[in-house]
Amino acid sequence: MIPGELWTLKDLFVLPNEYIYWSIQIVMYPFMTGLVAGSFVLSSLYHVFGIKQLKGIASFALVLCFALLPAAMLPLVLHLQGPFRGINVLMTPHFTSAIAAFGIVFSTYFAIVASELWFLYRKHFVEESLFLKKKPHKTLTERLLYVIFTVLTLGSFDITQQAQHKDEKAIKVLATVGIPVALFLHGYAGFIFGSVKANALWMTPLMPVIFIMSAVVSGIAFCMLTYIVTMEIRKFLVFLARREQPQTHALERREDIKSVEIGVIKMTSRYLIFFLVSAISLELLDLIFRGYTGIASWDVLRSVLFGKDFIKIFVLQYGLGNLVPLILFLIPGLTIRRTIVGVTLVLLGVFMMRWNVVIGGQAFSLTLAGYMEYLLPVIPHSWETFKEGVTGALTVLVLPLVLFYFYAKIFPVFPSSESS
Amino acid sequence: MTDAISRRDFLKKTTIAVAGVLVPVAAFEILSPDRVQALKTGDPVRWAFVVDTYKCVGCGFCVKACKLENEVPYDANASRTWVERYVLTKDGGFHADSPMAGRDGYSSPTIDLNESGSLYIPPEDIDKAFFVPKLCNQCEKPPCVQVCPVGATFRTPDGVVLVDRTWCIGCGYCIMACPYGARFFHPVYHTAEKCTFCYHRITKGLKSACVQACPFGARQLGNLNDPNDPVAQVINTERVGVLRKEYGTKPQVFYIGLDREVR
Amino acid sequence: MGMAVRYMKSHVWRPLLVIIGLVILLLVFRHFYVPQDFGVHENGFTYGLYRTGAVEDWKKVTVKYQGEESCKACHRDVFESRILYPHKIIECENCHGPSGDHPTDPAKLPVDRSRELCLRCHTKLRYPTSARAGIVGIDPTTHNPGFECSKCHKPHQPSVQFLRFSTEDWKHIEYRGRDYCQNCHKSEFDDEGGYPHPHAAIECESCHGPARQHPTDPPKLAIDTTRELCLGCHTRLPGSSTAHDGLKGVNPVGHNPGVECVKCHNPHRPALQLLDWTKVRSFERS
Numbered sequence: 019m020i021p022g023e024l025w026t027l028k029d030l031f032v033l034p035n036e037y038i039y040w041s042i043q044i045v046m047y048p049f050m051t052g053l054v055a056g057s058f059v060l061s062s063l064y065h066v067f068g069i070k071q072l073k074g075i076a077s078f079a080l081v082l083c084f085a086l087l088p089a090a091m092l093p094l095v096l097h098l099q100g101p102f103r104g105i106n107v108l109m110t111p112h113f114t115s116a117i118a119a120f121g122i123v124f125s126t127y128f129a130i131v132a133s134e135l136w137f138l139y140r141k142h143f144v145e146e147s148l149f150l151k152k153k154p155h156k157t158l159t160e161r162l163l164y165v166i167f168t169v170l171t172l173g174s175f176d177i178t179q180q181a182q183h184k185d186e187k188a189i190k191v192l193a194t195v196g197i198p199v200a201l202f203l204h205g206y207a208g209f210i211f212g213s214v215k216a217n218a219l220w221m222t223p224l225m226p227v228i229f230i231m232s233a234v235v236s237g238i239a240f241c242m243l244t245y246i247v248t249m250e251i252r253k254f255l256v257f258l259a260r261r262e263q264p265q266t267h268a269l270e271r272r273e274d275i276k277s278v279e280i281g282v283i284k285m286t287s288r289y290l291i292f293f294l295v296s297a298i299s300l301e302l303l304d305l306i307f308r309g310y311t312g313i314a315s316w317d318v319l320r321s322v323l324f325g326k327d328f329i330k331i332f333v334l335q336y337g338l339g340n341l342v343p344l345i346l347f348l349i350p351g352l353t354i355r356r357t358i359v360g361v362t363l364v365l366l367g368v369f370m371m372r373w374n375v376v377i378g379g380q381a382f383s384l385t386l387a388g389y390m391e392y393l394l395p396v397i398p399h400s401w402e403t404f405k406e407g408v409t410g411a412l413t414v415l416v417l418p419l420v421l422f423y424f425y426a427k428i429f430p431v432f433p434s435s436e437s438s
Numbered sequence: 439m440t441d442a443i444s445r446r447d448f449l450k451k452t453t454i455a456v457a458g459v460l461v462p463v464a465a466f467e468i469l470s471p472d473r474v475q476a477l478k479t480g481d482p483v484r485w486a487f488v489v490d491t492y493k494c495v496g497c498g499f500c501v502k503a504c505k506l507e508n509e510v511p512y513d514a515n516a517s518r519t520w521v522e523r524y525v526l527t528k529d530g531g532f533h534a535d536s537p538m539a540g541r542d543g544y545s546s547p548t549i550d551l552n553e554s555g556s557l558y559i560p561p562e563d564i565d566k567a568f569f570v571p572k573l574c575n576q577c578e579k580p581p582c583v584q585v586c587p588v589g590a591t592f593r594t595p596d597g598v599v600l601v602d603r604t605w606c607i608g609c610g611y612c613i614m615a616c617p618y619g620a621r622f623f624h625p626v627y628h629t630a631e632k633c634t635f636c637y638h639r640i641t642k643g644l645k646s647a648c649v650q651a652c653p654f655g656a657r658q659l660g661n662l663n664d665p666n667d668p669v670a671q672v673i674n675t676e677r678v679g680v681l682r683k684e685y686g687t688k689p690q691v692f693y694i695g696l697d698r699e700v701r
Numbered sequence: 702m703g704m705a706v707r708y709m710k711s712h713v714w715r716p717l718l719v720i721i722g723l724v725i726l727l728l729v730f731r732h733f734y735v736p737q738d739f740g741v742h743e744n745g746f747t748y749g750l751y752r753t754g755a756v757e758d759w760k761k762v763t764v765k766y767q768g769e770e771s772c773k774a775c776h777r778d779v780f781e782s783r784i785l786y787p788h789k790i791i792e793c794e795n796c797h798g799p800s801g802d803h804p805t806d807p808a809k810l811p812v813d814r815s816r817e818l819c820l821r822c823h824t825k826l827r828y829p830t831s832a833r834a835g836i837v838g839i840d841p842t843t844h845n846p847g848f849e850c851s852k853c854h855k856p857h858q859p860s861v862q863f864l865r866f867s868t869e870d871w872k873h874i875e876y877r878g879r880d881y882c883q884n885c886h887k888s889e890f891d892d893e894g895g896y897p898h899p900h901a902a903i904e905c906e907s908c909h910g911p912a913r914q915h916p917t918d919p920p921k922l923a924i925d926t927t928r929e930l931c932l933g934c935h936t937r938l939p940g941s942s943t944a945h946d947g948l949k950g951v952n953p954v955g956h957n958p959g960v961e962c963v964k965c966h967n968p969h970r971p972a973l974q975l976l977d978w979t980k981v982r983s984f985e986r987s
Contacts, residue, residue, distance in 0.1 A: 019625055034619075099606075117585070137713075216616060217614065564828065595743040
């Protein structure tokens with residue numbers, strides 16, 4: 019079977035070699051890198067522009083970003099027909115290809131985020147290392163943690179005020195430099211599609227900009243959602259613990275937990291609104307131009323956009339994914355519950371945007387006289403249907419959360435509740 | 439006697455002067471048009487292909503030969519070359535198909551519409567109908583090569599676009615970038631696959647498998663750098679067309695009888 | 702200088718040192734991993750970044766189709782029998798498959814007798830502007846469905862003169878042969894005025910369909926008067942003054958298009974000398 023034949027249903031006149039080669043994993047990749055870019059920008063808004071209300075979410079966002087990075091690479095590794103050759107992109111990059119930028123940009127971005135995290139948590143590493151060093155009888159976990167923290171200090175134990183001041187300056191520099199890199203990380207993904215002149219739907223100079231706007235939207239929304247969820251879980255855990263042992267003082271008091279600051283959420287949602295409006299404006303602009311100029315491909319595109327994909331585009335992406343959250347956030351008196359609904363819908367909308375671009379661009383044939391339907395594998399019955407189906411997508415979604423859980427043990431994300 | 443130049447001196451100086459002039463003059467060798475053409479690309483061969491759609495009868499022997507010669511699995515639903523059928527009806531209708539890439543020829547008047555079933559068109563309703571063989575255009579500015587992230591596909595000096603099977607990572611970007619649908623994933627090697635003009639044959643003086651197999655001479659392969667080559671003469675002196683000229687790919691496959699409805 | 706050293710000694714540079722170390726490791730790995738012949742060759746960076754060994758790899762692919770000239774060396778007899786148009790234009794290997802290292806490997810080439818092979822060209826498709834329209838053909842759903850074409854037609858000598866009339870297989874398809882017709886329809890077999898009968902070579906049932914149990918069943922055989930029946934043999938070849946095998950032929954587009962051939966020509970007595978000129982002249986005037 020030709021790779022892609024399994025989930026492609028052809029209709030009318032389609033060229034023999036045409037199949038839906040770029041599947042759900044290629045939808046996941048820009049979605050994940052969008053979350054990466056967005057969460058980084060959110061973190062930088064505090065470190066660079068000093069927006070005080072975002073302090074609580076800044077570290078959280080950066081650690082989440084770091085957890086998202088390996089998860090962003092996973093869809094590509096799963097999708098490549100030759101995954102073990104993936105390193106070739108770093109070995110012999112052909113820079114006329116947008117995908118070749120992946121190797122350099124990703125590595126640079128990885129380095130920036132890792133470095134910024136190091137400066138942010140250096141003091142914690144040093145403190146933990148010294149504390150564990152003094153401990154005479156260490157459990158296995160403690161021994162492991164001791165090694166990790168000592169290595170992470172990179173040999174520097176200087177946590178004087180002077181050193182910390184240098185750290186802050188370094189963080190600021192990295193956070194500033196990282197913003198254009200984060201934008202490039204996602205802009206190039208848009209360039210990958212926008213520069214393909216062979217594809218009538220993808221070909222537009224607006225594509226990189228649309229991708230960046232919706233990436234920032236998704237990043238902010240994802241951070242808000244994870245932040246709220248994590249805070250509520252912590253509050254709930256403390257509530258349970260206190261019910262069992264009401265006398266204990268060592269436990270955190272629920273009141274000590276910086277409960278989800280509605281102020282942080284309100285501030286962040288303003289940025290969300292701005293980028294939501296930008297994203298939808300650009301998309302509509304692209305659509306209007308295509309309809310107005312009506313070149314040869316418009317007939318088949320129109321039948322796809324307004325026919326087969328109408329619900330996916332206008333109901334799910336524009337309606338539920340953009341218009342409804344916009345209304346929810348604009349209505350005064352924002353509550354946590356309304357925020358949760360809003361950001362979930364935004365994430366749905368961003369996901370649908372990726373889907374409508376990647377799958378939508380393969381929904382019609384090069385002949386402009388045929389169609390291809392994508393049958394997403396749900397129940398896996400082989401490695402191929404696992405990695406390129408719903409299960410593969412879920413793996414990619416769950417991985418950053420798993421990583422984040424482990425990262426949070428090394429990079430504590432809630433500064434007020436740090437225990438020494 | 440002081441102004442007069444000695445005979446010896448005169449002869450010496452004249453010889454040197456003439457020799458000196460001859461050196462740059464020698465650089466301007468009288469070039470024949472053949473050599474000018476060859477010098478333009480610096481390679482003795484520049485492969486080009488001519489497809490005559492008037493002659494193609496849709497027998498599909500070319501597709502069969504290509505699959506067997508180039509080890510593309512016979513039952514795989516993809517091919518390096520394929521034949522399309524176009525049927526244009528009197529009511530302005532457009533119908534086209536390419537069942538199994540035309541591998542089994544066209545032995546039925548019903549058009550294969552994939553999920554939409556099949557459609558029988560009575561002969562009296564047909565305005566014109568014809569077959570169009572297609573293959574990789576071996577573009578001079580191939581978009582597929584431009585987008586390869588690792589340098590696994592490239593253009594040889596003699597004008598054929600090849601894929602390095604040991605280096606291709608299988609990202610599929612080249613397949614997406616080709617405006618002609620010439621590329622696909624090989625089901626066994628899991629690398630990008632496309633027509634190579636039978637590079638292993640043409641570099642030995644043989645013709646591509648499809649060219650040899652066509653009983654009606656609808657496919658011709660030639661060398662644009664040789665002005666006496668019949669294919670070069672067809673391209674230069676007859677009315678030929680190319681596919682998707684507006685994309686600027688500079689395809690090297692030229693069509694005789696290219697109808698406006700060909701996709 | 703001292704200030705600079707102290708500045709460099711600051712912990713701030715440590716992540717950068719780690720990164721530089723990783724990059725160096727990567728470059729070392731690259732040195733061993735990337736083949737030596739990988740680089741930018743002719744056609745520049747955009748179109749010429751590749752491993753030159755790849756070109757040699759492609760040149761090394763084995764040639765499978767040898768071409769009919771190599772068949773001629775041993776199978777001369779088949780070649781001579783095929784010199785009559787029209788199947789001489791078909792490469793041997795199209796029907797018999799690639800010869801590869803034959804006769805070493807494969808020792809024998811397959812003989813494909815399936816209907817599908819012949820129907821590639823010989824399903825009649827009346828496609829204006831395509832050469833397909835000029836190829837003789839049948840409707841596979843009505844013309845002896847399920848039977849191998851080679852039961853009656855000789856693939857190397859496909860002209861109607863060489864149809865396998867006398868074999869047992871011919872009779873299986875309910876064709877009875879001209880001897881059966883001659884029992885009753887004697888006048889059709891008579892000479893007239895001594896003119897030669899070119900159509901004597903054609904079996905009655907080629908045009909009238911299988912006799913089966915005629916006159917019981919069917920009581921009457923079809924009389925096909927369409928132009929297509931005659932033009933199947935009598936279409937002039939492009940660039941020639943005759944049809945295939947030297948037969949007399951016309952250009953269908955120029956020779957009374959739309960008019961049935963039988964209006965002027967008698968299929969049983971087709972010699973031009975016997976043409977009914979009164980009919981021809983009256984037709985020309987109308």
